[in-house]
Amino acid sequence: MVGVAESWEGKKTMGNETNDKRVPVTIPNAYLPGRPAGTTWNVHMDKDNKIDNIEPYRNIETLPGKPPVHSSVVVPCLCHPHVHLDKPYLLTCNRQEASLPQGFGNINVGRLPSYSDLVPTTGSFQEALSNTSKAKERYQL
Amino acid sequence: MLTSRTSHSDDLLLRGSQLLATSVQQGVTHIRGFVEIDHVTGDMCLEAGVSLKERFENLCYLQIVAFAQDPIFSTEHGDENRLGLEHALSGPYGGQIDVLGTTPYVEKSYELGLTNVDWAIRTAIQHGKHLDFHLDYNVSKESKAMVRDVIKLLKKHNWVETAEGKTVVLGHCTRMTLFSDEEMQTLATEIHKARLPISFVGLPTSDLFMMGRPEHAWGGSRQRGTLQVLEMVKKFGLNACIGVNNVGNAFTPWGSGDPLALASLGVGMYQAGTEQDANLLFEMISTRARRAIGLAQSRDDQDVTGTIEKGRTGPLLVIANEDTINCVGLDEPVPARQRTSIRDLVWDTPTKRMVVIPSEGLGRDFLHH
Numbered sequence: 001m002v003g004v005a006e007s008w009e010g011k012k013t014m015g016n017e018t019n020d021k022r023v024p025v026t027i028p029n030a031y032l033p034g035r036p037a038g039t040t041w042n043v044h045m046d047k048d049n050k051i052d053n054i055e056p057y058r059n060i061e062t063l064p065g066k067p068p069v070h071s072s073v074v075v076p077c078l079c080h081p082h083v084h085l086d087k088p089y090l091l092t093c094n095r096q097e098a099s100l101p102q103g104f105g106n107i108n109v110g111r112l113p114s115y116s117d118l119v120p121t122t123g124s125f126q127e128a129l130s131n132t133s134k135a136k137e138r139y140q141l
Numbered sequence: 142m143l144t145s146r147t148s149h150s151d152d153l154l155l156r157g158s159q160l161l162a163t164s165v166q167q168g169v170t171h172i173r174g175f176v177e178i179d180h181v182t183g184d185m186c187l188e189a190g191v192s193l194k195e196r197f198e199n200l201c202y203l204q205i206v207a208f209a210q211d212p213i214f215s216t217e218h219g220d221e222n223r224l225g226l227e228h229a230l231s232g233p234y235g236g237q238i239d240v241l242g243t244t245p246y247v248e249k250s251y252e253l254g255l256t257n258v259d260w261a262i263r264t265a266i267q268h269g270k271h272l273d274f275h276l277d278y279n280v281s282k283e284s285k286a287m288v289r290d291v292i293k294l295l296k297k298h299n300w301v302e303t304a305e306g307k308t309v310v311l312g313h314c315t316r317m318t319l320f321s322d323e324e325m326q327t328l329a330t331e332i333h334k335a336r337l338p339i340s341f342v343g344l345p346t347s348d349l350f351m352m353g354r355p356e357h358a359w360g361g362s363r364q365r366g367t368l369q370v371l372e373m374v375k376k377f378g379l380n381a382c383i384g385v386n387n388v389g390n391a392f393t394p395w396g397s398g399d400p401l402a403l404a405s406l407g408v409g410m411y412q413a414g415t416e417q418d419a420n421l422l423f424e425m426i427s428t429r430a431r432r433a434i435g436l437a438q439s440r441d442d443q444d445v446t447g448t449i450e451k452g453r454t455g456p457l458l459v460i461a462n463e464d465t466i467n468c469v470g471l472d473e474p475v476p477a478r479q480r481t482s483i484r485d486l487v488w489d490t491p492t493k494r495m496v497v498i499p500s501e502g503l504g505r506d507f508l509h510h
Contacts, residue, residue, distance in 0.1 A: 008202040009455035011500040021502035034448040072461040077170035079430035082384035085174035086186040088160040089389040128391035140152040
């Protein structure tokens with residue numbers, strides 16, 4: 001049951017040798033949950049996302065006259081256990097009178113469906129069900 | 142495939158990409174995403190989901206739920222909707238579907254709701270998928286809660302043995318907020334005795350907005366309801382977590398989709414002000430949420446605390462402190478407060494976040510600090 005996610009978390013093969021973007025990372029001066037208050041650590045991760053060492057923080061790269069490295073809080077990443085992929089942003093939809101900002105590639109804004117008539121008028125559960133059903137009829141890939 | 146389409150407008154792909162990109166910026170790396178399959182959408186949302194999964198595969202792990210928001214046993218379209226799901230599961234994208242999800246409460250009667258549940262359990266087992274129900278979405282004593290019948294059916298179909306490590310998630314379940322302590326204890330005991338891998342997901346931004354609303358009620362008589370997830374963990378030993386559900390639609394017109402904002406809201410909403418509460422709220426948007434969707438190391442894995450130890454594999458979220466608050470118009474910058482613990486993140490959510498994934502070169506900047 002964990003196969004896919006585990007392999008995602010600890011990816012080992014990324015392209016060919018010359019195209020290898022993998023890089024070991026050291027997160028310096030990190031506050032870690034569960035460790036004594038006020039202590040910070042250097043967290044070393046290998047190229048495959050595994051923590052291979054944690055040691056008390058020393059300012060590894062500080063030269064005389066250089067400010068210390070900013071501290072940070074290091075925690076597990078977040079998870080959406082339940083989010084609807086197909087019906088976000090129906091109320092703040094992308095088809096506007098003004099065009100989208102630059103950087104949206106070849107998107108033809110004028111061809112995007114408009115959902116702006118489906119803004120809640122009562123805000124009720126029944127209205128949400130029926131308006132979202134109506135929106136669904138306009139979905140496009 | 143999508144690349145061969147000439148007429149696509151990027152509607153689903155654009156909105157989906159906006160959601161995923163925003164989530165990644167907020168520090169999310171694991172996502173269970175629902176895509177609807179029915180007589181209106183066909184496989185369109187599923188195709189978009191698969192495409193989004195590929196597009197974001199370097200940044201997040203996306204689990205796809207083939208989801209029936211509509212009835213599959215009532216109304217004139219019920220049969221067509223159900224067949225659509227069955228076709229999707231055995232079709233070319235079947236292997237990309239991780240979870241089967243349905244909405245028993247939209248069926249026309251309690252009995253048909255149970256038929257929906259029974260079909261979903263059998264179908265999930267048959268195809269080797271996780272299971273996820275939108276369940277008991279009301280706060281009315283007049284509506285019978287379905288949760289105990291769901292457990293009965295899971296036992297009847299021997300879920301623990303036949304579904305091999307797949308988990309079951311029960312979402313919303315606002316009706317359970319009307320349960321007495323005794324009823325909750327009975328429910329928890331049933332789940333524990335059967336060793337069922339059930340987790341509850343509270344969806345408070347939607348639940349608070351949608352639930353209750355008695356006519357003419359105001360002030361103290363205005364009822365709202367969302368699962369008491371903290372108590373479910375602390376008092377009843379169940380696994381529970383929280384999710385954003387919807388962003389920017391009629392079910393949830395408000396909110397930024399940020400899980401950390403959700404945890405922060407939880408401090409006030411669940412009236413949970415201790416440091417332990419803050420830690421637990423953080424688990425509910427990270428480790429417990431991952432466990433709910435079947436990503437725990439094993440069924441008996443109790444490590445939901447999310448401690449960062451040697452040997453751990455997976456991306457990390459780094460919240461960097463800043464030296465100063467720079468404010469245009471001030472001669473001297475103001476020294477910034479330093480966050481040092483999870484409670485600091487939950488009580489006062491930081492906006493700047495960084496996901497470190499060495500296998501993707503993400504975090505490279507630290508080398509040149």
